[in-house]
Amino acid sequence: MADAKDLMARYCDGDASAFRELYALLAPRLYGYLLKMARQRALADDLLQHTFMKVHRARTAYIRGADPVPWIYSIAHRTFLDETRKVKRAIVRVGDADELPELKADLRGETDDRRDDPADPELMQAALAALAALPEQQRQAVVLTKLEGKSVAEAAEIAGTTVGAMKVRAHRGYEVLRKLLGGKAAKGPTDTRTSRAGGTR
Numbered sequence: 599m600a601d602a603k604d605l606m607a608r609y610c611d612g613d614a615s616a617f618r619e620l621y622a623l624l625a626p627r628l629y630g631y632l633l634k635m636a637r638q639r640a641l642a643d644d645l646l647q648h649t650f651m652k653v654h655r656a657r658t659a660y661i662r663g664a665d666p667v668p669w670i671y672s673i674a675h676r677t678f679l680d681e682t683r684k685v686k687r688a689i690v691r692v693g694d695a696d697e698l699p700e701l702k703a704d705l706r707g708e709t710d711d712r713r714d715d716p717a718d719p720e721l722m723q724a725a726l727a728a729l730a731a732l733p734e735q736q737r738q739a740v741v742l743t744k745l746e747g748k749s750v751a752e753a754a755e756i757a758g759t760t761v762g763a764m765k766v767r768a769h770r771g772y773e774v775l776r777k778l779l780g781g782k783a784a785k786g787p788t789d790t791r792t793s794r795a796g797g798t799r
Contacts, residue, residue, distance in 0.1 A: 606666040610657050621650060624667065627746075628674050634741045635678050637730060645681060649674040671756040675738065682734070728778035736771035743768050 600608075600616075602623060608616035628649060633642040652673050660666060729737060735757075742753035743764075754764040 602666050603663070606657075606660060607662060610660060610662070617654070620666075624670060625650075628670065631671065631741065631746055632674055632678060634729075634745060635675075635738065636681075641681070645674065645677050648681075649677045652677060668752060668755040672758055675756060675758075724779060728775050731778065732771050732774055735767050736774065739764055739767035740771040740775070 600619065602620065605616045605620040605623065609620055625646060629642055629646050632645045632649075633639065636642050636645060649670070653670055656673065660669065729740060732740065738757060739753060742748045742756060743750060746753075748756065750761050750764050750768070753768075754761045757764060759767075
């Protein structure tokens with residue numbers, strides 16, 4: 599399968615099949631991100647469709663040769679913010695455990711390939727509830743850097759902020775999670791890739 603950069607270039611040149619391939623490549627990842635932010639499946643579905651409609655309308659603004667993934671993520675996040683402002687409240691809801699997506703890493707930074715024991719369901723539910731209670735910017739920082747596995751630099755580009763600001767948001771988010779969870783989760787952004795100031799993968 600072609601990479602996102604090649605697909606975006608073909609799409610901008612009018613190749614309709616490239617858009618379908620781009621959607622198939624990125625939609626699952628974007629949906630997971632939007633679901634973690636919005637906490638409602640139906641809303642995440644709508645936001646995903648709106649995101650790709652905006653990508654379609656804004657394709658002429660895409661800078662040829664640039665990685666389109668951070669650009670599309672930023673469109674997805676702005677779409678979420680627009681919906682949040684429209685309803686005049688933060689859209690945060692923690693559903694039942696079986697309604698939540700499988701996490702790439704837990705809030706202690708342990709990925710599936712490094713975790714020896716299965717996650718404690720009660721702890722995970724408490725962690726998700728604590729995550730939902732974070733202020734929006736901190737929640738986004740934790741979702742991007744921990745659950746989505748983005749570097750601080752990638753997360754900052756997606757959020758439209760600086761690396762320094764993203765590090766502060768992630769740090770504060772982890773501190774709040776520590777307090778809410780009694781120190782049982784969230785070691786902090788220095789444990790994993792979030793400690794890198796701006797390096798690439």
